[in-house]
Amino acid sequence: MSRLVLIDGSSYLYRAFHALPPLSNAEGEPTGALFGVVNMLRQTLKEKPDCAAFVMDASGPTFRDELYPEYKAQRPPMPDDLRAQVEPMLEIVEALGFPILRVSGVEADDVIGTLALQGVDDGLAVTVSTSDKDFAQLVRPGIELVNTMTGTVTDREAVIAKYAVPPERIVDLLALMGDTVDNVPGVDKCGPKTAAKWLNEYGSLEGVIENAASIKGKVGDNLRAALDRLPLNKQLVTIKTDVELDLGCPQLKLRERDVEALRVLYTRYGFNAALRDLDGQAPAANGAAAKPPSGRSSTPAPAEAPDAALAEKGEYECILDEAALTAWVARLEQAELIAFDTETDALDAMQANLVGLSFAVEPGEAAYVPLGHEYPGAPAQLDREWVLEALRPVLTDADKPKLGQHGKYDLHVMRRHGVDIAGYAEDTMLESYVLNSTASRHDMDSLALRHLGYDTIKFSDVAGKGARQISFAQVALEEATPYAAEDADVTLRLHRVFAPKLAADAGLQKVYREIEMPLVPVLARIEATGVLVDAAELRRQSGVLGKRxxxxxxxxxxxxxxxxxxxxxxxxxxxxxxxxGLKAVVKTPKGAPSTNEEALEAIAEDHALPRLILEYRGLAKLRSTYTEKLPEMINPATGRVHTSYHQAVAATGRLSSSDPNLQNIPIRSEDGRRIRQAFVAPPGRVVMACDYSQIELRIMAHLSGDAGLIAAFEAGLDIHRATAAEVFGASLEEVTGDQRRAAKAINFGLIYGMSAFGLARQLGIGRGEAQDYIATYFNRYPGVREFMDRTREQARERGYVETVFGRRLYLNDINARNQALRAGAERAAINAPMQGTAADIIKRAMLSVDAWLAEHRDRADMIMQVHDELVFEAEAGFVDTLREAVEARMQAAGELRVPLLVETGVGANWDEAH
Known part of the structure; x- marks a missing residue:
């Protein structure tokens, strides 16, 4: 049967514009939407349709505007970056040989609807290529919808599954719901579920109207209020299928490609994969690179627009017999790199059960091995222990490199199921993070869309949402296989994009290879070890906090x-x-007086009540976050709490943690320190805490090269007292406690970009006095001012700043016209090299200490990393040896112009170790 493909050009243009990153070519012309549409068209051509049409809206009003003048009245104008891509898109469409249709007085939907029904009448199989839900009304025998970006095909059953009504009732559904995009007002508070419920109960829109009086509740009142406009709504949302067209399949035959025109266009817009596909020739050099559009120069340019081959759907195998697994094991043994992923029944890696494994060794080819799917009618699956034993030689071979996306989770799961993965060599989450920590989120779905133009299957697509969400073990293999295998496949594809970019930058490659990747197994060991928590002590503290x-x-x-x-x-x-009658200093976005922490602090000097409320909130947070929650987080199998450390969250390279968040336990308050008393050592062991002393100020001395700061640190002086002596013109012995406090505020305030206003508020002094303090500081330490000025200027020129070890932080707003955004970026430019270098140093220390601990794990464990501190649990008789080894390695983790100082404490609990 001959096939007619009707392409909804407007739908894909907008979809690609919003889905893909803001790419541009070497001349700065925007190309993101254009790239998405071109890939869709190339995919369509590969399927060799007999006839096709690329349909766009014509300019000018349509019959719907006459019916309803407010139709689409609220739709915003097309963004300039998108408008600039329309004509190039049409040039490429024309050169590819697609007929382009634009008919005045109607919309593209109506042209497509008319041609679709004509095609069916002529015996053609019709495919409407779109992502617009309105086209569901056209689905019938001979007409199906396809979303080329996701590969999703919609037939009658799919419409019913998605909307709970058949295609012939879609118009009624849309009339009831309305359409905010087209400014068609529906029944207030009537969503798709309510509309479908009414239609299934009363048969049609007319049936709903006839029975409106019997529908109860507020939504019934809303329906009755909307009755007069529902017939018009139906006219507006109905796709016209009788547009007068002198066209049929014979007039919609694809023409021969204009290869020379395409070569010029693809070269101009940097579509290298399309060029290679065109005639096998290498792309011209002047069109090879894509870069961010103007105004976004701080974001690193991708080497080129995403390769279309990496955006196509793959072919995936479900392994249910031993022969198939044996064949895949042979492939894994021969592979240069193995992408793997686990599927489990829980998010907690320390308690999750293994449900299945997926593997990929070539883009577009992957396999899923189900091991624990349990649902009525589930097919027999391979024995889990047999599968793990068959895979063990490959997975535990350090010479066979493994690749994952946030693979630390998978390492935990496999270890708990008896397989210690060796050779974990690549992680796409960390590749993305090192390349640009601020460019996007680093989860696989976001990365696939940004770098591959690939829309992944989401967990909710196969398992549902909310209260009705099922465990992955209950997902049918028909849906589980493409979801799970895609994870491994897309991870491999992303690595193919990221690896060359890292290889092209020696500094970033070093951060990735020497810091981030080696840290993965170290963090996994810390997490697996966990920390002992005294639940009884926490319950006692909870009672005390409640009373207070x-x-x-x-x-x-x-x-x-x-x-x-x-x-x-x-x-x-x-x-x-x-x-x-207190004066509101801070307002909400709507202009109302705010009661957040900043607002209460601002008026705490005017009345005692705001300070009490802040105290109450602090107590409540400690109680709910720690004393009440921590006992519930004790793992029943280990009797310990196991936090999760995150490498790809903080832009500066700092580690963060969750479940529980160890970084946020207060240390300056007595209540916070009391919570640390519940982090204990078991009998015969003690807690040892090793903390870098004033590491960021030492890094400031190193980066600025200021002679005064360097001399103070080399002499082992109290840096805050030394600063106070300089600022206030006193000897070290004459410095008062208030002067030292002021100097400390200046030292740390400058690192974080504090203004004279902020310093004045913190010290309770006038703004002029605070400004004098800062001016005197810079006079005494001129190298610091020079460093800050130099760093801001470099950031403006390069769009990023770097740590001592080459980690990069991009500053998207460093040249922003908005003063507040620009000032924030400038503060980050000063702070990031210090915070980031401190993060790099403690990570390097963790690597060194962990390597030394390898021979002493029976006597000591690293159990926590918090800010600039490493915490250990050790035999009491081993502490002296441990202290000497850890301090030496922490102090050697960064070669600065000033010495690194580590302060160590030991005790029965974490608080005592300070």
Whole structure:
């Protein structure tokens, strides 16, 4: 049967524009949307349709505008970057041989609808290539929809599954729901579920209208209020299928490609994969590189637009017998790199059960080995232990490199199931993070869309959402296989994109190879070891905190003159600003007085109540986040708490942690330190904490080369006292406590970009006095000012700053016209090299210490990393040896112009070790 493909050009142009990154060619012309459409067209041509049409809206009003003048009235104008790509797109469409249709007075949807029905009448198989839900109304025998970007095909069953109504009721569904994009107002609060429910109950829109009086509740009132406009809605959302066209399949035959025109266009826009596909010739050099559009120069350019081959859907195998697995094991043994992924029944790697494994060794080819799918009718699956034993030689061979996406999770899962993965050599999450920590999120779905133009299958697509979400073990293999195998396949494809970019930059390659990748197994060991927590002590503290919260609450009632809900922003607004008459310093985005922490701090000097509320919130946060939650997080199998460390979150390279977040346990407050008392060592062991002393100030001395700072550190002076002596013109012995406090605020404030206003507020002094302090500081330490000026200038020129070890932080707003955005980027430019270098140093220290611990794991373990601190659990008799080894390695982790100092404490718990 001959096939007619009708392409909804507008739909794909907008979809590609919003889905793909803001690419541009070497001349700065935007190409992201153009790239997406070209890939879709190339994919369509590979399927060799007999006839095709690329349909676009014509300019000018349509019959719908006459029916309803407000139709599409709220639609924003086309973005300039997108408008610039329309004509180039049409040139390429024409050169590829597609007929282009634009018919005045109707929309592209109507042209497509008319041609689709004509095609069916002529005995053709019709495919409408679109992502627009409105076209579901056209689906019938002979007409199907395909979303070329995702590969999704929609037939009658798919329409019913997605919308809960058949194709012939889609128009009624849309009339009830309305369409905000086209400014068609539906029934207020009537979403797709409510509309489908009514249509299934009453048969049609007309049936719903006839029975409107019997529909109860607020939504029934809304329906009755909308009755008059529903017939018009139906006219507006119905695709016209009788447009007068002198066209049929004979007029829609594809023409021969204009190869020379395509070569010029592909070269101009940097579509290298399309050039290679065109005639096998290498692309011209002047069109090879794509770069960010103007104004975005701080984002590194991709080597070229994503390769279309990497954006195509793959072919995936479900392995259910021993012969198939044996064949794949042979492929794995011969592979240069093995991409692998695990599927489990839980997010907690320390408790999740293995449900299946996926592998890929070539882009577009992957396999899924189901091991634990349990649902009615599930096919027999290979024995898990047999599979793991068959895979063990490959997976535990350090000479066979493995690749993953956030593979630390998979290492945990496999270790808990008896297989210690060796040779974990590549991780696409970390590749992306090292290349540009701020360019995008680093999860696989985001990376695939940004770098491959590939829309992945989401977990919710196969397992559902919310309360109805099922475990992956309950997902049918027909859906589980493409989802799971795609993970390994896309990971391999992403690596093919990232690896050359890292290889092209020696500094970034070094950060990736010598810091981030080796750290993965180290963090995995720390997480697996966990930390012992005294649940009884936490419960006792929880009771104390609860009692104190009640006492603060009563004090707040007395100050306010009545009881109120301290957790209610609305009631706090009434008490503070209406009844007590305090002046609102901070406002919400809507202009109302704010009651957030900043707002309460700003008025805490004017009345005692804001300070009490802040105290109450602090106690409540400690109780809910730690004393109540930590006991619930104790792993029943190990009796310990196992945090998760994240390498690809903080832009500066700092590690973060979650479940629990160890980085946020307060250390300056007595209550925070008390929580640390619950982190204990088992009998016969102690806790040892090793903390870098003032590491960021030492890095400032190194980077600035300031002689005064360097001399103070080399002499082992108290840097805050030394700074106070310089700023206040006193001897070290004469410096007062208040002067040292002021100097400390200046030292750390400058690192974080604090202004004279901020310093004045922190010290409780006038702004002029604070400005004098800062000016005096810079006079005494001129190298610091020179470093800050130099760093800002370099950041403006290059768009990024670097750490001592070559880690890069891109600053997208460093040249922004908006002063606030630019100032924020300048503060980050000063701070990031220090925070990032500190992060690199402690990571290097962890690698060195972990290597030394390899021979002593029976006597000591590294159990936590928090800010600039490493925490250990060790035999009491081994502490002296451990201290000497750890301090030496931490101090040697960074070669600075000033010595690194490590302070060590030992105790029965974490607090005592400080």
């Amino acid at each position: 919260m009640h006492e603060v609450q009563q004090q707040a009632y007395e100050l306010a003159g009545r009881s109120f809900n301290l957790d209610s922003p609305k009631q706090l607004q009434a008490i503070l600003f209406d009844e007590l």
